Amino acid sequence: MLVENRDLKSALISYQKLLDEEKYFEAHEALEEAWHPLRKSNHPLKNLAKGLINGAICFEHLKRNREDSRRKAMQVLKSYERHKHLCKEEIEFFNEFKKCCKKIEALKEKHNL
Numbered sequence: 001m002l003v004e005n006r007d008l009k010s011a012l013i014s015y016q017k018l019l020d021e022e023k024y025f026e027a028h029e030a031l032e033e034a035w036h037p038l039r040k041s042n043h044p045l046k047n048l049a050k051g052l053i054n055g056a057i058c059f060e061h062l063k064r065n066r067e068d069s070r071r072k073a074m075q076v077l078k079s080y081e082r083h084k085h086l087c088k089e090e091i092e093f094f095n096e097f098k099k100c101c102k103k104i105e106a107l108k109e110k111h112n113l
Contacts (some may be wrong), residue, residue, distance in 0.1 A: 008034045012096035018072045024060035026054050051083030055104040062111055080104060
């Protein structure tokens with residue numbers, strides 16, 4: 001069940017839980033809803049959030065195991081790689097962002113990416 005969530009902190013917590021449950025598409029959706037207001041206001045965290053959104057979709061591609069899924073996964077993972085450096089102690093919700101990044105890093109290791 002997907003809950004409407006525009007609150008970034010709650011979205012990040014939901015994202016983590018959904019990644020743990022291997023519900024990658026749902027994780028993407030949970031964070032994307034909170035990302036839209038960030039994008040529209042040109043918030044400094046918009047790119048980090050977008051990178052995490054794409055990180056979740058990367059693993060959805062692998063989970064679905066369709067033709068060319070690994071190449072597609074690697075392509076969308078580039079957004080995460082490009083923006084993960086924005087996770088710094090001085091940002092709002094650093095602890096939540098850091099946990100999300102750690103989960104993506106663990107999934108990358110698990111899938112040899």
